[in-house]
Amino acid sequence: MKITLAQSLGMCFGVRDAIDLALMEPEPESVTILGQLVHNPRILRRLEEAGLRIAESPEVPVDTGRVIITAHGVSKTIRGRLEERGYQVQDATCPLVNRAHRALASLVAAGYFPVVIGQADHVEVRGLVGDLAECVVLERPDDVARLRAHTDVGRNGHARLGVVAQTTQPLDLVRERVEQIRAALPEAEIRFVDTVCRPTKERQQAARELARQVQVMVVIGGRNSNNTRQLARTCAREGATVYHVEGAADLQQEWFAGVEHVGITAGTSTPDEVIQEVCAEIERLG
Numbered sequence: 001m002k003i004t005l006a007q008s009l010g011m012c013f014g015v016r017d018a019i020d021l022a023l024m025e026p027e028p029e030s031v032t033i034l035g036q037l038v039h040n041p042r043i044l045r046r047l048e049e050a051g052l053r054i055a056e057s058p059e060v061p062v063d064t065g066r067v068i069i070t071a072h073g074v075s076k077t078i079r080g081r082l083e084e085r086g087y088q089v090q091d092a093t094c095p096l097v098n099r100a101h102r103a104l105a106s107l108v109a110a111g112y113f114p115v116v117i118g119q120a121d122h123v124e125v126r127g128l129v130g131d132l133a134e135c136v137v138l139e140r141p142d143d144v145a146r147l148r149a150h151t152d153v154g155r156n157g158h159a160r161l162g163v164v165a166q167t168t169q170p171l172d173l174v175r176e177r178v179e180q181i182r183a184a185l186p187e188a189e190i191r192f193v194d195t196v197c198r199p200t201k202e203r204q205q206a207a208r209e210l211a212r213q214v215q216v217m218v219v220i221g222g223r224n225s226n227n228t229r230q231l232a233r234t235c236a237r238e239g240a241t242v243y244h245v246e247g248a249a250d251l252q253q254e255w256f257a258g259v260e261h262v263g264i265t266a267g268t269s270t271p272d273e274v275i276q277e278v279c280a281e282i283e284r285l286g
Helices: 013-023 041-049 076-084 095-109 123-129 141-149 171-184 198-211 226-237 272-285
Strands: 002-005 031-034 053-055 066-069 088-091 113-117 136-138 160-165 189-192 216-220 241-245 261-266
Touching (some): 013 041, 095 113, 095 123, 095 160, 113 171
Parallel strands (some): 160 189, 216 261
């Protein structure tokens, strides 16, 4: 059985930097990470074993004097509340998430109604929209219809919509949503700023190309990792049989019965050692 790794896969620089920042803390027991630093169970265990505390979310009060904002970022409102409470704040927000924040703020300042393509309940999206008086988050095609109720189209016919995306959304899906907006609101002025991060684009493209060549794709990453789930969906759309695993222990031998070619990709929070373990186990099972 042949095993091929995607040309671009695994942990990105934003995740590595966030992990390094946390693990460099000289007194980890006095630090609380505000939510999951990254969406990977192996990394979260490593952080807890190092003595760091992990709160459920940025909104949860903690009893340490120092806190770390995760790679997914928070709103200025949340950051302000933390500082008002006297916490010393360490910021592990990915620079590409910060770029999305700046893009959205610029659109709003220019008079555009804010629209975010992504998951409304995702911590990154909550951070993006947390300072806005109103906005629309588009998750599904039928959400586009809600835009008319939130704009002035139909009253004076010149709505101005500023559109950005959650950084881990597939670019082809984002472009599809933008075209759906244009079709639904042809009278509107729509300004789209591409905020999908480069690591997501590279991993999506590499996964798409590999999925066309193999029978089975194994996608490695946390169950609650959006970019990993999106990788799995992309591979499935290319016709491969897809299995999403968090690690080698999730693999099942029957998945590979009669399979000649297996492809492997991994989300941007997946450590190299997990990828290596999965590869070794697939070789053993095959």
